[in-house]
Amino acid sequence: MHENTLHIDGLSKRYGDTVALDSMSFSVAPGEIYGFVGSNGAGKTTTMRIALGVLQADSGEVRVGSRIVDDALRRSFGYMPEERGLYPKQKVAEQLNYFAQLHGLDAATARRNTAELLERLGLSDRAKDKLQELSLGNQQRVQLAAALVFDPQVLILDEPFSGLDPVAVEVMAESLRERAERGIPVVFSSHQLDLVQRLCDRVGIVKSGRMVAEGSVDELRRSGPVLYEITTPATSDWWEPLEGVDLVERHGDTVVLSIGDAPAEGYDDQPLLKAALAAGPVHHFGRRLPSLTELFQEVVSQ
Structure with a gap:
């Protein structure tokens, strides 16, 4: 060095x-x-x-x-x-x-x-x-x-x-x-x-x-929890049948979901998207990286 x-x-x-x-x-x-x-x-x-x-x-x-x-x-x-x-x-x-x-x-x-x-x-x-x-x-x-x-x-x-x-x-x-x-x-x-x-x-x-x-x-x-942010007007908790998927936040039509023990990279998000589409139109779907503040809270609370 x-x-x-x-x-x-x-x-x-x-x-x-x-x-x-x-x-x-x-x-x-x-x-x-x-x-x-x-x-x-x-x-x-x-x-x-x-x-x-x-x-x-x-x-x-x-x-x-x-x-x-x-x-x-x-x-x-x-x-x-x-x-x-x-x-x-x-x-x-x-x-x-x-x-x-x-x-x-x-x-x-x-x-x-x-x-x-x-x-x-x-x-x-x-x-x-x-x-x-x-x-x-x-x-x-x-x-x-x-x-x-x-x-x-x-x-x-x-x-x-x-x-x-x-x-x-x-x-x-x-x-x-x-x-x-x-x-x-x-x-x-x-x-x-x-x-x-x-x-x-x-x-x-x-x-x-x-x-x-x-x-x-x-x-x-990227080493933090795997989170997905999805915007859909669906009123049901459509993600509940999916194993390991939990609600983190909800703001109007937008939900943030955590994906249990999913690998930080290489997670197959298509079943999640398919379930969202089955519940109604999807206006936004994507991985959300935790902020450094969120990651810090996660790390120091362990």
Whole structure:
């Protein structure tokens, strides 16, 4: 695999009898956006804090390519924590310049990167304002700028979209896409699964400190329950004689049916269509892939 791939390899962490992480493993390739999702307490933030050196794992390691991550390598990591950690009384541009130089950039490059990022994030007119004078959404944009200003080689973000308005969400999403297009591994956690579905190349679902499902959004959706959406004005429950077919939803003339233990691929849907046609005219018939939200609920409830 590429020498700049981020590897989370077998991380375990316990607090007394509580297992925070249990052999957590995944990889994020350069140019890939990886969605790291799970319920509160599933282990997402613990994993990220270990990757950043804030916590120490009981076992396992974090690597970039074949290099075990040490303090020097972590200086190339951009991190946006869920708990925002900037200086409220310091001016925005001064703060970003400071973080850029703290990560090794010279003063001229730091100023140039700061100006470019503030322009990109729509904050140029707030450069001389104190952070505390900005809205919460704009403060989050500054927090993102702080993670990007020194041109990181790995980007790790914990709930970056939390509390943002739709315009700010798009600005944030486009910034992550731009960094991925430069060949940077990008990993972020989020409870906003519609955004994860739209933005991510691959997704990992975690539960109780373990990775329980992983793959591209399409792979994960196709691995979920087999659902069919059928629109017919038939008033009878025409599907009931069919073995393994159950009603999931009903909206007017449209029903969503689950097909028991049917294989994810290769299911013969013609008997189902024949039964629908026997009950009346069929205006729509097709496979419905579960959304990432539906799949997440299915996986974490098991």
